[in-house]
Amino acid sequence: MTIHPLLMILPAAAVPHPSRRHVIAALMASSALPALAQFRVEVSGVGLTQLPVALAPFRGEAQSPQKISSIVQADLERSGQFRAIDASGAVLDETSRPDVALWKQKNADSLVTGSIARLADGRFDVRFRLWDVVRGEDLGGQSYVISQGDLRLVAHRIADYVYEKLTGERGVFSTRIVYVTKAGTRYSLWVADADGENAQAALSSPEPIISPAWSPSGGQIAYVSFESRKPVVYVHDVASGRRRLIANFRGSNSAPAWAPNGQSLALTLSRDGNSQLYTIDANGGEARRLMQNTGIDTEPVYSADGRSIYFVSDRGGAPQIYKVASTGGRAERVTFSGNYNISPSLSPDGRWLAYISRVGGAFKLHVMDLASGVVSAITDTSADESPSFAPNSRLIVYATQQQGREALMTTTLDGKIKARLAGQSGDIREPDWGPFQKQ
Missing domain, CATH: 2.120.10.30 (TolB, C-terminal domain)
Structure with missing residues (x-):
């Protein structure tokens, strides 16, 4: 310039x-924005081809300072590559084997499950797993032990994992x-x-x-x-x-x-x-x-x-x-x-x-x-x-x-x-x- x-x-x-x-x-x-001001993400429009993915609420996230599943869902929607399938009310975590037929009925191609737990030292244990609903396959998962300040970063890294597994390309959410x-x-x-x-x-x-x-x-x-x-x-x-x-x-x-x-x-x-x-x-x-x-x-x-x-x-x-x-x-x-x-x-x-x-x-x-x-x-x-x-x-x-x-x-x-x-x-x-x- x-x-x-x-x-x-x-x-x-x-x-x-x-x-x-x-x-x-x-x-x-x-x-400048105030240091604590929060941004609001508003997604508009519909892509031509979008992968239907369900994000089940992470077990324990109701008590968490950050709603991991919601952050992951917002990331994936913003990419334009994914369409969210309603998973409200689902009671699952990374150890659960989902009812594939049920999620097929909901027209989901994939499902993300997980959990978050606060440890005695104040850190958080975050775990997740990704499922291919169409094939009934476990596509793997990861676990993290992190401070509260890194909860959003971990959510973005989960979104990156899901994005890469399902599209073959690297995600940019983190x-x-x-x-x-x-x-x-x-x-x-x-x-x-x-x-x-x-x-x-x-x-x-x-x-x-x-x-x-x-x-x-x-x-x-x-x-x-x-x-x-x-x-x-x-x-x-x-x-x-x-x-x-x-x-x-x-x-x-x-x-x-x-x-x-x-x-x-x-x-x-x-x-x-x-x-x-x-x-x-x-x-x-x-x-x-x-x-x-x-x-x-x-x-x-x-x-x-x-x-x-x-x-x-x-x-x-x-x-x-x-x-x-x-x-x-x-x-x-x-x-x-x-x-x-x-x-x-x-x-x-x-x-x-x-x-x-x-x-x-x-x-x-x-x-x-x-x-x-x-x-x-x-x-x-x-x-x-x-x-x-x-x-x-x-x-x-x-x-x-x-x-x-x-x-x-x-x-x-x-x-x-x-x-x-x-x-x-x-x-x-x-x-x-x-x-x-x-x-």
Whole structure:
């Protein structure tokens, strides 16, 4: 992301909350939630093919601080791959052999059972088992002894297990997202579970924070801070809370994007005039310019193989998405549908490009099949921004507005299943979906 020059000369109090879409719009024209606030997940839409799964209430969860079965069910529904079968009233646990005929009558293809018990030392013993109802097969299970603070994480890991066993692909429910909020005059950088819950403030500042980006390892977050009265790039270590300065060159320093190997970043600098793309070592140092042109280049993002960088440029007269070799060279235009396309995001499997397109004055999320070039409009909202793919390439998180409120949403690639991760209040922006977590 590049910052419009007008923002550079305004006093900090006069700078509106910059966001990817607003800043890019201004540039190309040139031109917190409470710590304990809970997100509400609302799933809408119906997918074409969904696996019917029953989540029996875990034995003992009525006395648990977290309802494990409900969290697992919400995760699976949000993925778009599953349809919940009513299992209320079932009395089962991981040791039970279910009545397969009964669950077949309920049209369930699979069944999850389990239990949760509080131990004498205050920890919790959580166990579960997954059944293939159609074949009458035990698909295995796991057990965990964890602290109360890890109950939600365990629920997400159970959902990951179920997802992988039934689809053959890795689940993303135990991954994390990062996003920015503005509450009053305070800007905060939050790290949360993939369902938006369990948000922890990583950073808080009276000056704007924009463009957070996860490192490939999931241990660091690059971001842009205005605390020096201009945009400067930092890297924040999630575990320790320490940060290091990456880029503070003359002019603006913005739009950090990690290379897949985690050893360098692409970013946008205006130190030599117009905003242009550079690469820099992940520990800082001298930046190397990628291209020479008279236009504005910004919002770089690496392809999964690290060979290409996709970016936004007005070199053709209006903002479009281009790509260039990560070593530099000649750029190739990628988007041709519409006259205003920004905020590229590439799926980790290399198949899809998500971006924001201005359509009749509305900013809408679109997805392109990179092999065919076919583009699909995904949303019916009008203020979408900052798309980011889940690490299994099956979902996209993005920011938008619904009924005048800021919201984070996830959507399947066909747009048929959307889930709202909506805070109770505050200006929620710029989500980025983190990588798979190490087990």
